[in-house]
Amino acid sequence: MQNPYAKWMYRWEHRLTSVDNNRVVRPLEWGVEWARHWPCRNGIRAGQIPGDPERFFAEYNQRIIAASDQFFSYRVPGDFRLEERAVEVFSTRDVPDPRLEEKVRGTRAKFLRFGSPVETPYPENNLANARWFPARGRRAVVLLPHWNADAISYTGLCRALNLLGISVLRLSLPYHDIRMPAEIRRADYAVSANIGRTLHAVRQGVVDIRCCLDWLEQRGYRQLGIIGTSLGSCYAFIACAHDARLQAAAFNHASTYFADVVWHGQSTRHIRKGLETEMDVERLRRVWLAISPAVYFDKFARQQKRSLIVYANYDLTFLPEFSRQAVGEFARHELDHKVVVLPCGHYSTGETPFKYLDGWHLASFFRTAFEA
Numbered sequence: 001m002q003n004p005y006a007k008w009m010y011r012w013e014h015r016l017t018s019v020d021n022n023r024v025v026r027p028l029e030w031g032v033e034w035a036r037h038w039p040c041r042n043g044i045r046a047g048q049i050p051g052d053p054e055r056f057f058a059e060y061n062q063r064i065i066a067a068s069d070q071f072f073s074y075r076v077p078g079d080f081r082l083e084e085r086a087v088e089v090f091s092t093r094d095v096p097d098p099r100l101e102e103k104v105r106g107t108r109a110k111f112l113r114f115g116s117p118v119e120t121p122y123p124e125n126n127l128a129n130a131r132w133f134p135a136r137g138r139r140a141v142v143l144l145p146h147w148n149a150d151a152i153s154y155t156g157l158c159r160a161l162n163l164l165g166i167s168v169l170r171l172s173l174p175y176h177d178i179r180m181p182a183e184i185r186r187a188d189y190a191v192s193a194n195i196g197r198t199l200h201a202v203r204q205g206v207v208d209i210r211c212c213l214d215w216l217e218q219r220g221y222r223q224l225g226i227i228g229t230s231l232g233s234c235y236a237f238i239a240c241a242h243d244a245r246l247q248a249a250a251f252n253h254a255s256t257y258f259a260d261v262v263w264h265g266q267s268t269r270h271i272r273k274g275l276e277t278e279m280d281v282e283r284l285r286r287v288w289l290a291i292s293p294a295v296y297f298d299k300f301a302r303q304q305k306r307s308l309i310v311y312a313n314y315d316l317t318f319l320p321e322f323s324r325q326a327v328g329e330f331a332r333h334e335l336d337h338k339v340v341v342l343p344c345g346h347y348s349t350g351e352t353p354f355k356y357l358d359g360w361h362l363a364s365f366f367r368t369a370f371e372a
Contacts, residue, residue, distance in 0.1 A: 013348060016348060017266050022094045023186070024188060026192060029195070030196060031200075033196065034199065035060060035196055038200075039067070039070045040060070040064050040070055054283065065289065065290050069299075074117035076211065077115055077211055079113075079114050080112065080215050081114070082113075087104040088104065088178070089104060089151055090151040090178060091150050094185070109131055112128075113128065116128045116211070125175055125189075131170040135164075137166070137167070138221050139221070139224075141161065141166055141167075141224070144229065148187050150177065161366060173205055173235070190205075193271050198288065202291040206238050227250045228252065233251040236249060244302070248306045248307075249308070252358065258288045259281055262288075263284060264281075307338070308361070309326065309338070311342070312341070312345050312346060312348075317347070
């Protein structure tokens with residue numbers, strides 16, 4: 001039996017989820033063309049179309065995991081630049097919130113731009129974008145928002161970190177805000193029923209994070225950390241597992257397997273609907289195994305770093321049992337970590353009063369995370 005607080009919280013989560021009423025159900029697409037230029041091909045010719053795409057991706061995922069340092073490798077961009085432009089919301093809702101539009105009217109900010117080393121058919125998405133929040137000192141973090149975040153979310157957290165002397169690069173995830181192709185209204189190409197494109201998007205996101213670290217190093221920053229929320233948390237973990245420069249990490253909502261979140265999560269029901277006519281969760285896990293944090297804990301443990309894991313007791317998107325599995329892996333690998341459990345859900349984490357509680361835990365962690 002649910003207690004009254006749990007019932008109230010779940011009702012609130014359902015209301016918050018239903019605000020976005022423009023989700024599109026798309027059928028399963030294998031997207032083998034996205035693997036055309038991936039590394040770890042193991043003798044498969046570029047452009048070769050497999051006869052069994054499910055087997056192709058299942059085997060390819062195993063090769064990626066075995067040689068993931070190669071899969072997430074890249075050439076450092078040579079076109080880093082800061083540009084100043086007007087701040088825009090880039091809402092993903094059918095009807096944007098006029099209060100947010102008014103909030104940013106007339107404001108300008110600086111943004112880091114560079115060509116992503118992982119290219120896609122979409123020119124907008126190929127130009128990476130990160131809003132720059134500088135502070136005094138030589139500590140900096142890369143902040144990764146949640147899936148379908150607008151372009152001004154987390155700015156309060158960025159400014160709070162600035163007060164602690166920590167600079168922030170708020171990276172736009174692939175297919176988000178200014179990187180979104182004109183043909184879509186939501187960041188559907190980042191996570192979808194297209195197997196290959198979703199794998200490609202995670203690879204691009206992880207490589208873009210590492211490029212941000214390159215730029216920060218070029219500017220003299222030596223103490224580097226990362227914050228990721230929801231989908232951004234997945235990207236952040238994989239980046240940490242493959243980049244020794246990250247000394248501190250906060251995973252705001254965490255899980256183990258990419259497929260499990262998509263299959264069971266409230267906010268991805270429309271993706272499951274497109275998949276379940278031909279797939280089940282076990283098969284989906286095999287073709288998305290290489291973008292799952294669970295398979296990279298050994299590599300994550302190669303370098304010492306401090307970690308914070310935040311999850312919510314009433315989360316219907318990253319189910320609490322998945323978060324507890326992730327926490328269990330941190331403990332099993334004897335990693336330096338702290339766990340915070342919020343008395344709310346996934347969407348309500350971004351609402352008053354829980355957004356302030358969450359922000360306080362994140363900022364408090366980074367206040368001391370870089371100390372020896």
